[in-house]
Amino acid sequence: MINPLVRKLSNYVDLPEEDREALESLAKSPKAVAAHTDLIHEGDPTDGVYLILTGWACRYKILPDGQRQIMAYFVPGDLCDQRIFVLRRMDHCIGTVTPTTVAVIAAQTMIDLTDHYPRIARALWWSTLVDEAITREWVVNVGQRDALERVAHLICEMFVRVRAVGLAEGLSFDFPVTQTELADTTGLTTVHTNRMLQELRAAGLISLKGRRLTILDLERLVDLSMFNPNYLHLEREGDGPAREPHGPGGHHRDANRRPST
């Protein structure tokens, strides 16, 4: 099996054989974990880093009143909290969604890797920055989009991410998330999440049976959810000439055009 981390980082840079081997060696002793099992708890000390090899996991937090918010999904190739060992304690939990195989990477291994392979170090920074960008986009998702848009946006994102590690077949991919989990992701109730899924189906935008999702009309789904994949930063490092900014302008004055002095 090819280490999906290599595949993922290759979205950013071409890695020479030597770097690939270093990354492959991370996944030497994979460990199988059942579905719905915590890899790390909130409050735990922060020793290892988990690399997802197969299956899905998620990052979540439970509030004192019992509500759960899922703050991230991890798919193959994703590292959970690359540098978390700089902190003392986990402030959130990581749990599996499906049966999963993971590689546990020691803190020192991560440090050595980035010390010795500058290209990998840079690629790992890229992946950290993309993870942050995804979390930010989730703030936008729950903060600004209505229920239907939220669900649609999540589907678009997961499709692009899964495709980026070669796990989509055309417009179909495994989407192993229960409606309860979807609800805890989008900040909706299960009942309402269910109705939104129905609506997406009725509109002919998706099909979701078993745990298999097929996007039937990508363009309309993207439009509806205002999905702009730029935050996933899948363009490769040093790719052609920089493109023009595509987002709408800001609401603010521009410091460069109107210096404040």
Added chain:
Amino acid sequence: MINPLVRKLSNYVDLPEEDREALESLAKSPKAVAAHTDLIHEGDPTDGVYLILTGWACRYKILPDGQRQIMAYFVPGDLCDQRIFVLRRMDHCIGTVTPTTVAVIAAQTMIDLTDHYPRIARALWWSTLVDEAITREWVVNVGQRDALERVAHLICEMFVRVRAVGLAEGLSFDFPVTQTELADTTGLTTVHTNRMLQELRAAGLISLKGRRLTILDLERLVDLSMFNPNYLHLEREGDGPAREPHGPGGHHRDANRRPST
């Protein structure tokens, strides 16, 4: 003026004189920027890193339909997107909230700094991780808390952060955010944000006049908003014996207690 970055990082490690000087030198040529001015736009190339010296700034995104979501506030001592230059294009905007003084730091300066000062490198990783944790908590905030709790939670967080850089006086601090901005932060409308502020005032929890906020009953405010400051990771590196986990347990099985093999 003492560089507030030194003050901020000192929450994590004690920095020797040499390291402090290196950090001080970052703020050699401060630049004044007017309120409500963009420092960087979405789509811009990613050259510099901004260090906030005085005033508040924010990170935000505008959706195609014109809605704005504020995804972060920056207060003195905060670095906006430390490693953003690893990416090619900004996927969000950074704008000032108040009149601000900033230092612009070149990408290479950041790289040199972390190459030569391992303690600073580690402290900057800490600050990156805390920034991420804050964004995650914001997902929780907009996803799970109701309107009153959201506003209260933000107030608690900003109080602790501002206090951590020595800018609070007792339970009072400058809170220069308009209700419109507060609304774009919490995913509410201005009208409703206004009513929530009234409610917090009426309950005797806060006083907010001009741009000055005073917390009148911290305990109840914390309780109401389910604020748990652990995600700000303000305990110092290597502090005493690790404390017991305080969060509630997860919803999942525990991989360590119930191995899946």
Added chain:
DNA sequence: CGCCGTGTTGACTATTCTCAACCCAGGTGG
């Protein structure tokens, strides 16, 4: 066989939004 997790549906409720007005302070220009 029966239980449990998951998905689905209906009827009612409530939190939050929308729209619209109005107030007030500060700054600007006539």
Added chain:
DNA sequence: CCACCTGGGTTGAGAATAGTCAACACGGCG
């Protein structure tokens, strides 16, 4: 010096999105 304009804050009334509660269907598994 005053009139006006603008940004920010406040309030009320009605509308709508999403939540609550409750029941049921369905399939897998002990």
